[in-house]
Amino acid sequence: MTISGRAQIPAHSEGNPGDKGKAEAMTTATKLNLRTLASSEELLAPGHRLCAGCTEPIVVRQVLQVAGPNTVVVNATGCLEVSTTLYPYSSWRVPWLHSLFANAAATVSGVEAAHKAMVKRGRLKEDERMNFVVFAGDGGTYDIGLQSLSGAVERGHRFLYVCLNNEAYMNTGIQRSSATPFGAWTTTSPVGSGTVGKSQPRKDMTRVMAAHGAPYVAQASPHLWKDLMRKVEKALSVDGPSFINVLVPCPRGWRTDVELGIGLCEVAVDTCIWPLYEVEDGRWRLNHKPRVKKPCVDWLKLQGRFDHLLRPENAGALAGQQGQIDDAWESLLAQCNAPQRGA
Amino acid sequence: MIASPSRLERKPALANQRLASLSGSLAVAEAMRQTNPDVVAAYPITPSTLMVEKFSEYVANRLVDTEFVAVESEHSAMSACVGASAAGGRAQTVTSSQGLAYMWEVLYVAAGLRLPIVLHCANRALSSPINIHCDHSDTMGARDSGWIQLYAENPQEAYDNALMAVRIAEHGDVLLPVLHTQDGFTVTHSLERVELLDDKTVAAFLGDYSPAHPVLDTRNPVTLGAIVMPDALFEMKRQNAEAMHNALRVIGEVGEEFGEISGRHYGLLEKHMVDDADLVVVVLGSTAGTARTIASQLRVAGMKVGVLRVRSFRPFPTQELAETLRGKAAVGVMDRAFSFGAAANPLFAEVMSALYLHGMNVPLINYVYGIGGRDATPGQLASVYRDLALAASAGSADPMVRYLGLRGP
Ligand SMILES: Cc1ncc(C[n+]2csc(CCOP(=O)(O)OP(=O)(O)O)c2C)c(N)n1
Ligand code: SF4
Ligand SMILES: [Mg+2]
Numbered sequence: 202m203t204i205s206g207r208a209q210i211p212a213h214s215e216g217n218p219g220d221k222g223k224a225e226a227m228t229t230a231t232k233l234n235l236r237t238l239a240s241s242e243e244l245l246a247p248g249h250r251l252c253a254g255c256t257e258p259i260v261v262r263q264v265l266q267v268a269g270p271n272t273v274v275v276n277a278t279g280c281l282e283v284s285t286t287l288y289p290y291s292s293w294r295v296p297w298l299h300s301l302f303a304n305a306a307a308t309v310s311g312v313e314a315a316h317k318a319m320v321k322r323g324r325l326k327e328d329e330r331m332n333f334v335v336f337a338g339d340g341g342t343y344d345i346g347l348q349s350l351s352g353a354v355e356r357g358h359r360f361l362y363v364c365l366n367n368e369a370y371m372n373t374g375i376q377r378s379s380a381t382p383f384g385a386w387t388t389t390s391p392v393g394s395g396t397v398g399k400s401q402p403r404k405d406m407t408r409v410m411a412a413h414g415a416p417y418v419a420q421a422s423p424h425l426w427k428d429l430m431r432k433v434e435k436a437l438s439v440d441g442p443s444f445i446n447v448l449v450p451c452p453r454g455w456r457t458d459v460e461l462g463i464g465l466c467e468v469a470v471d472t473c474i475w476p477l478y479e480v481e482d483g484r485w486r487l488n489h490k491p492r493v494k495k496p497c498v499d500w501l502k503l504q505g506r507f508d509h510l511l512r513p514e515n516a517g518a519l520a521g522q523q524g525q526i527d528d529a530w531e532s533l534l535a536q537c538n539a540p541q542r543g544a
Numbered sequence: 545m546i547a548s549p550s551r552l553e554r555k556p557a558l559a560n561q562r563l564a565s566l567s568g569s570l571a572v573a574e575a576m577r578q579t580n581p582d583v584v585a586a587y588p589i590t591p592s593t594l595m596v597e598k599f600s601e602y603v604a605n606r607l608v609d610t611e612f613v614a615v616e617s618e619h620s621a622m623s624a625c626v627g628a629s630a631a632g633g634r635a636q637t638v639t640s641s642q643g644l645a646y647m648w649e650v651l652y653v654a655a656g657l658r659l660p661i662v663l664h665c666a667n668r669a670l671s672s673p674i675n676i677h678c679d680h681s682d683t684m685g686a687r688d689s690g691w692i693q694l695y696a697e698n699p700q701e702a703y704d705n706a707l708m709a710v711r712i713a714e715h716g717d718v719l720l721p722v723l724h725t726q727d728g729f730t731v732t733h734s735l736e737r738v739e740l741l742d743d744k745t746v747a748a749f750l751g752d753y754s755p756a757h758p759v760l761d762t763r764n765p766v767t768l769g770a771i772v773m774p775d776a777l778f779e780m781k782r783q784n785a786e787a788m789h790n791a792l793r794v795i796g797e798v799g800e801e802f803g804e805i806s807g808r809h810y811g812l813l814e815k816h817m818v819d820d821a822d823l824v825v826v827v828l829g830s831t832a833g834t835a836r837t838i839a840s841q842l843r844v845a846g847m848k849v850g851v852l853r854v855r856s857f858r859p860f861p862t863q864e865l866a867e868t869l870r871g872k873a874a875v876g877v878m879d880r881a882f883s884f885g886a887a888a889n890p891l892f893a894e895v896m897s898a899l900y901l902h903g904m905n906v907p908l909i910n911y912v913y914g915i916g917g918r919d920a921t922p923g924q925l926a927s928v929y930r931d932l933a934l935a936a937s938a939g940s941a942d943p944m945v946r947y948l949g950l951r952g953p
Binding site for chain 2: 289
């Protein structure tokens, strides 16, 4: 414990993780090849306590591979935070700050503002561009942290906000959030004689962020790592706020086999439940179009949280679900195919 | 608050000062300008809004080069301060009442992470019903958050506290956030004569802030705000208690040092005719001025009365207060907030414990006054001393809790 008594843990990697010469932040897409990645330093150390099969750390590693060691991470309360920093251990080889559940975006606003002040006053060098990255769950983003995020994006702070979207409050034991899809079982949207799981469709947070006019907004999935990392690269290059919503399957909360994680991502994209797209300075672009659009049953049947939807008596609800997905997909296609600003 | 005429005439104590006619809000805004923090993140709320507005003007006119973050709520104001302070910057905010309540969970984070943030507060009643006027329910609601709490009596002291707060917060033996406050409207909106230090003196007094482990130091990455289990949290909180204890000494030291540059010396308590008094009123904030005026009048009439103003509520100067009150015949404690369901209200509870701990059984009366901005009048203070005289001769006081200026019982 340090003298000041605050939970403050030096990173425990061998060598100097902050050595700029060793692990340079990737700045060009050409570096996104497996050989470079395999030899570059891991900034999230192994030994954390996330569940077997959890996809959150995969995304964090992909993001940090691009962001590099000159990065400050702000983490909202949630699975990632509690599982990577159990005092006196820490998995983080970059500076990491956790304050609360609702305030990651406001907290990073302060970090970024202080950085600006110190550069302005000559206490930090301008040429060493520092990255500010937030990791927050869907609960910390769509729900309790929405105001904080909205404010920070509107003010235009330079930071990348990565939503680790596992479609529920997992850290507290699988409760619904506004990212939870229609029909999903959670402990606060249980399946009962009068309900088929969550009775509302999920909020479209990526669109909400795009509507803020943030210079870079995207949806990504870790199974298409190159796409995800290229998005991180773009996000970090803009001079303002950026937002990437990443689907992170949670075997525990979704009631799936542990080894399914990344495979589930692929199905989510192929069923158009999780389309990959980006909004760059207001221009919408689809990044991946499935060769064959699969029915949503292919997605639902892999997860215990949707079991009840496949029962004959719930055929109506299932059809409704497919209808919602189709409508959202058509609307996204229309948006991406429409004449784009500046194009 | 009644200003004494002699104070109005005095020249500035030292040549490094100039005179100004300022409200408490503007005096604090001036201190903020001189501090030129790295980051100010704030949100408007009556009666502290003027501080935010004035500071925004300073930013707009480049009188400071602070990064001013005009956040969307007080929760975010304090959160941004946490981020900025963790980054290694000097961070400050301004608020009142609902704003302070809205910051509540973040206040604890600031203290727990040992971040020397300064909060310029103006007291205002907490809803409901909504009321914009002064009482101390807002700051009393935050009394166990781990923040140091200083209460000013007038614009001059608000200005002085705003500067001293930075030094107290950043002291290596303390490293705790500081809230310093002034009574809403009574002080925030009253023009008074204020002596202002020159910018150079302030800069030298404040010095530079360079924390040991800022999160912006990517070459030496730290994990700040980890999850801590039963095996360590207790020790960390114990260290917070120790830091708060150290603050008792540091507040005095900084007050002395400030006295040397300004001629205005500050301790934890301010004593007015207390030494030889039999009857003493203990009070926070601007009401002390009224109490002093009445006490001076009663002295002329031959009553041995005094006023003990508590400047630092957290840490509470338990021992010094008890020693000061030793041998008194009766003590009245003025509370501008309720602690519903408690044996007595916040300030009274502190005084009562202090006296008990030092083996003193003095007749004590707890007065609740000024709730929701109800005027604290000279007549009320005179009645307090009359009550105390009766309690002193009876050797006891009943009822213990009384209400001043209340219609009905
Ligand atoms: C103000 C507040 N309310 C509730 C909680 C309890 N809580 C901690 S994490 C969490 C859910 C996290 O969900 P999410 O953001 O989706 O992250 P996940 O754990 O699913 O990755 C909740 C409800 C809290 N810490 N703070
Ligand atoms: S509950 Fe889900 S999100 Fe949380 S660690 Fe386990 S698998 Fe990951
Ligand atoms: Mg979640």
